[in-house]
Amino acid sequence: MRLLVILFFVLLPVGQEIKAQADTARYEVIKNMPAFYEQLKQQLTYPGAWGNSTAKDFEAWRAEARKTVMDCMQNLPPAPGAYNMSVTGTEQREGYEARKIWFNVSEWSRVPAYLLVPDGKGPFPAIVMLHDHGAHFSIGKEKMVRPFGVSLEVLADAEDWVKRCYDGQYTGDYFARNGYVVLSVDALFWGERGRKEGISYDGQQALASNFMQMGASWGAFINMDDVRSAEFLASLPMVDKKRVGCLGFSMGAYRSWMLSALTDCIKASASICWMNTTEHLMTLTNNQNKGGSAYSMLIPNLRRYLDYPHTASIACPKPALFFNGNKDKLFPVEGVKDAYATMQTVWESQNAGNKLVTKIWDEKHFFNRGMQEEVLEFFNKWLK
Numbered sequence: 001m002r003l004l005v006i007l008f009f010v011l012l013p014v015g016q017e018i019k020a021q022a023d024t025a026r027y028e029v030i031k032n033m034p035a036f037y038e039q040l041k042q043q044l045t046y047p048g049a050w051g052n053s054t055a056k057d058f059e060a061w062r063a064e065a066r067k068t069v070m071d072c073m074q075n076l077p078p079a080p081g082a083y084n085m086s087v088t089g090t091e092q093r094e095g096y097e098a099r100k101i102w103f104n105v106s107e108w109s110r111v112p113a114y115l116l117v118p119d120g121k122g123p124f125p126a127i128v129m130l131h132d133h134g135a136h137f138s139i140g141k142e143k144m145v146r147p148f149g150v151s152l153e154v155l156a157d158a159e160d161w162v163k164r165c166y167d168g169q170y171t172g173d174y175f176a177r178n179g180y181v182v183l184s185v186d187a188l189f190w191g192e193r194g195r196k197e198g199i200s201y202d203g204q205q206a207l208a209s210n211f212m213q214m215g216a217s218w219g220a221f222i223n224m225d226d227v228r229s230a231e232f233l234a235s236l237p238m239v240d241k242k243r244v245g246c247l248g249f250s251m252g253a254y255r256s257w258m259l260s261a262l263t264d265c266i267k268a269s270a271s272i273c274w275m276n277t278t279e280h281l282m283t284l285t286n287n288q289n290k291g292g293s294a295y296s297m298l299i300p301n302l303r304r305y306l307d308y309p310h311t312a313s314i315a316c317p318k319p320a321l322f323f324n325g326n327k328d329k330l331f332p333v334e335g336v337k338d339a340y341a342t343m344q345t346v347w348e349s350q351n352a353g354n355k356l357v358t359k360i361w362d363e364k365h366f367f368n369r370g371m372q373e374e375v376l377e378f379f380n381k382w383l384k
Helices: 002-011 014-024 037-042 058-073 152-166 171-177 203-213 218-235 251-262 292-297 308-315 333-349 369-383
Strands: 086-093 096-104 110-118 124-130 181-185 239-249 268-272 320-325 356-361
Touching: 058 218, 058 251, 058 308, 086 171, 096 171, 110 171, 124 171, 124 218, 124 251, 124 369, 171 181, 171 239, 171 369, 181 218, 203 218, 203 292, 218 239, 218 251, 218 292, 239 251, 239 369, 251 268, 251 292, 251 308, 251 320, 268 369, 308 320, 308 333, 320 333, 320 369, 333 356, 356 369
Parallel strands: 124 181, 124 239, 239 268, 268 320, 320 356
Antiparallel strands: 086 096, 096 110, 110 181
């Protein structure tokens, strides 16, 4: 009998042996997602959301929810003792002046930026222009403002990117021509705030890991730089601090609604092509599950308390605009609709439904000129 068993295994075809092993194996990682990811999502009850929180007064809830976000964002750089702005170059354009400036965005970082100032007498309304991600790191602020005093290579890079994502129009220059002071700053890892050794896609994950090992977050660092940039813009003498808004596309859109949620220095926000829910983003097929780029928009542990639309709702009752495209492969339309519905409930609960604009365009992941025109009309309504 023993001999028969041995002969059976010796004579078993190799293919059958492999199949037998595969049939009994239990793998727990599928496309870089834990096999139990659905169970993980089911545990997310978002106890800090408006309506779920124990806070019943809306202003008390806003303060509590903002503190939750800030607690998850620690450890953060200190605010600068002084901005100490310096102007290193200027260029007169049609109806406004473009300035290349430097200022202290924190005690740890002095950063380059573009500042566009309309001709005439202020104070003017102002917009913080927040650039996208795009896995394209060689430029940042130059995606929003036409650069000057740069190499032909940088200029060609910016022109190409603006055609790809912004319908051939620099949104910063578009707003400056229409009477807004515009500030655009590189996020850490982009443009002039890149890496000495040169930027690589995988470098994002290493940078984020190093932040986390020191009790910090790369994504939170970017968000706090945005807050300090908005505060700096509001402090300028040509700016009316009661009329400061923010605008961004893609990652810039995420940064925009986060910025409005984090500080009331921002009075109105517009976010193009970045809003959804964890339920629809955390799937086996969505780009969000690949790591890498996701780290620039990740606040550790925040999902235990608030989902994306809940966090964005901290900005209520301020005016807020959200555009998404029905052909955008990065953001499933059903998730967009769910997020919009969540935010609409919050704004309507505060009798501010007229201040929230949500629209799904027949468009891909793209900020076309029609969208830009409607965004300008939105800001003209609330900031002019």
